[in-house]
Amino acid sequence: xxxxxxxxxxxxxxxxxxxxxxxxxxxxxxxxxxxxxxxxxxxxxxxxxxxxxxxxxxxxxxxxxxxxxxxxxxxxxxxxxxxxxxxxxxxxxxxxxxxxxxxxxxxxxxxxxxxxxxxxxxxxxxxxxxxxxxxxxxxxxxxxxxxxxxxxxxxxxxxxxxxxxxxxxxxxx
Numbered sequence: 001x002x003x004x005x006x007x008x009x010x011x012x013x014x015x016x017x018x019x020x021x022x023x024x025x026x027x028x029x030x031x032x033x034x035x036x037x038x039x040x041x042x043x044x045x046x047x048x049x050x051x052x053x054x055x056x057x058x059x060x061x062x063x064x065x066x067x068x069x070x071x072x073x074x075x076x077x078x079x080x081x082x083x084x085x086x087x088x089x090x091x092x093x094x095x096x097x098x099x100x101x102x103x104x105x106x107x108x109x110x111x112x113x114x115x116x117x118x119x120x121x122x123x124x125x126x127x128x129x130x131x132x133x134x135x136x137x138x139x140x141x142x143x144x145x146x147x148x149x150x151x152x153x154x155x156x157x158x159x160x161x162x163x164x165x166x167x168x169x170x171x172x173x
Contacts, residue, residue: 015155015156015157015168016155016156016157016167016168016169016171016172017153017154017155017156018153018154018155018156018169018171018172019151019152019153019154020052020151020152020153020154021150021151021152022150023052023055023150026052026055026056026059026152026154027055027056027058027059027062028059029056029059029154029171030055030056030057030058030059030060030061030062030063031059031060031062031063032063032171033056033059033060033063033171034059034060034062034063034064035063036166036168036171037060037064037088037118038088038118039088039115039116039117039118040114040115040116040117040118040132040134040162041118041119041134041135041136041162042114042119042121042128042131042132042134042135042136043060043118043119043120043121043135043136043137043138044121044124044125044128044129044135044136044137044138045057045120045121045122045123045124045138045140046122046123046124046125046137046138046139046140047139047140047141047142047152048141048142048144050142051140051141051142051152052140052142052152053122053140054070054071054072054122056138056140056154057070057090057092057120057122058070058071060090060118060120061081061090061092064081064083064087064088064090064118065083065084065085065087066081066082066083066084066087066089066090067081067082067083067084068081068082070090070092072094072122077093077094077095078091078092078093078094079091079092080092080113080117088116088117088118089113089116089117089118090117090118090120091110091113091117091118091119091120092120092122093110093119093120093121093122093124094121094122094123095121095122095123095124095127095128096122096123110128110131114131114132119131125137132160133159133160133161134159134160134161134162134163135159135160135163136156136157136158136159136163136168137156137157137158137159138154138155138156138157139154139155139157140152140153140154141153141154141155156168156171
């Protein structure tokens with residue numbers, strides 16, 4: 001039975017580990033990441049509160065050339081930022097307040113938006129994996145407790161055929 005599970009398991013690349021030393025460097029990582037993204041990409045961001053998920057997404061928005069300030073969509077759950085050029089829109093979702101899985105996310109119609117957009121879901125683990133076999137998982141770790149330490153450790157793991165040949169280590173800032 002284990003061999004069957006191996007055949008059905010999605011291909012996983014990486015992980016690439018990148019150390020980021022400031023919020024500006026986190027934005028720069030987002031801008032660099034934007035250069036390898038395309039319509040249909042799903043990014044799942046995880047990390048503690050204040051880790052830099054929204055800061056990274058702000059850099060993505062800058063790199064993708066989308067309209068509107070990228071801010072945390074915590075209370076509206078999702079924001080769509082249309083492209084100012086010919087690129088895909090950025091859909092930014094904060095699933096922190098959503099307790100259910102994909103069923104609860106269905107109201108956002110992410111499955112409809114995915115083919116034409118880049119979708120970034122903060123706190124998406126266990127909630128959006130069923131949208132696609134291809135996704136990029138980003139885990140941001142920081143020092144815990146009362147600290148002014150701005151160093152973050154970002155682990156990028158590509159899942160699925162889409163990410164199999166992408167060298168994520170070139171994104172180091």
